[in-house]
Amino acid sequence: MCAADARVAVLADCDNTSPDILEYALRVVAQFGRVVVRRGYGNHATLANRWQEALVRLAFTPCLQYQYAAGKNTADIALALDALEAMFDARAETFCLVTSDSDFAYLCRKLRERGATVLIVGESKTPDALRNASDQFFEWVPPEPASDAEEGHKAKPDAPKPPVKRRPKMLISAVALLAADTPEGKVGLGALGQYLKRTDPGFSPKTYGHGSLSEMVSTYPDLLMGHENGGHWVSVRAKPEVPRTQ
Structure with missing residues (x-):
């Protein structure tokens, strides 16, 4: 299995x-x-x-x-x-x-x-x-308590607005988690989408202003997508760090 x-x-x-x-x-x-x-x-x-x-x-x-x-x-x-x-x-x-x-x-x-x-x-x-x-x-590390200013902001209901293009950090965390144990440090786009749906059954790229998961991933400057096996498999990985010159 x-x-x-x-x-x-x-x-x-x-x-x-x-x-x-x-x-x-x-x-x-x-x-x-x-x-x-x-x-x-x-x-x-x-x-x-x-x-x-x-x-x-x-x-x-x-x-x-x-x-x-x-x-x-x-x-x-x-x-x-x-x-x-x-x-x-x-x-x-x-x-x-x-x-x-x-x-x-x-x-x-x-x-x-x-x-x-x-x-x-x-x-x-x-x-x-x-x-x-x-x-x-x-x-599990407990989150730090929100400041009074943040609490006051949350208390005020915002007027409905069209979804804007956002890049939630949880997507980067998901790539790091899934790719950590792979030899190439990559995860398939399909596997990434399946994982995100498991963690949040209501997950949709449209919620964050994107038409698809691939479009959403492409907006992250720290992530790279690649087409492999003749373009049939799309991989996602973290962008390698550029070594600093002395």
């Missing part, structure tokens, strides 16, 4: 991290396949407050776990059992755990022993025991 067809399960430990991490986790796992399982685990206090909006908006199934005794984290046990069940039922072969809790290190090792690919999306506080138990660790 190719990476594009791989089934991915994203399981979030809501008691251990911030809901802001979810969108980053979905962007990361989009390169590994199609997300078929989205679940968030936590107690009533967690899921009823700050996590509720994020789980609903990003189509995650909330898995509420009551704490039957003080100090007992039943949500962790439920997450681990659901991960193993999804693996044995062949619902997923790639697992992304959104957590910084080293208690999941053993679960990671068991999943990998059975042939599953395990990804961890966590914060800088994630211990090495958990990082090293996964196939790949992705560190």
Whole structure:
């Protein structure tokens, strides 16, 4: 099964991290396949407050776990059992755990022993025991808080305007991410478009004022497009840095 067809399960430990991490986790796992399982685990206090909006908006199934005794984290046990069940039922072969809790290190090792690919999306506080138990660790860095001037600007609704040609930084990040592990440092235009659609189902070049993805890519001064295999395959790569003269 190719990476594009791989089934991915994203399981979030809501008691251990911030809901802001979810969108980053979905962007990361989009390169590994199609997300078929989205679940968030936590107690009533967690899921009823700050996590509720994020789980609903990003189509995650909330898995509420009551704490039957003080100090007992039943949500962790439920997450681990659901991960193993999804693996044995062949619902997923790639697992992304959104957590910084080293208690999941053993679960990671068991999943990998059975042939599953395990990804961890966590914060800088994630211990090495958990990082090293996964196939790949992705560190999420919380965004800096917006200034008062930016907040005031956002509060004022803008009048509808025709879309202008824009170059979002996320496209450069996507090229860098997808091309990082390739020998030539290139990614196919089709694969790039598929990845962007996975990270944002509503993605369209027209939203940014462009008629097509190729037209959009061509406006980036830091990216290069090339036609290969007789023009049947279009590649995208970062423009090489020009060495500085002494």
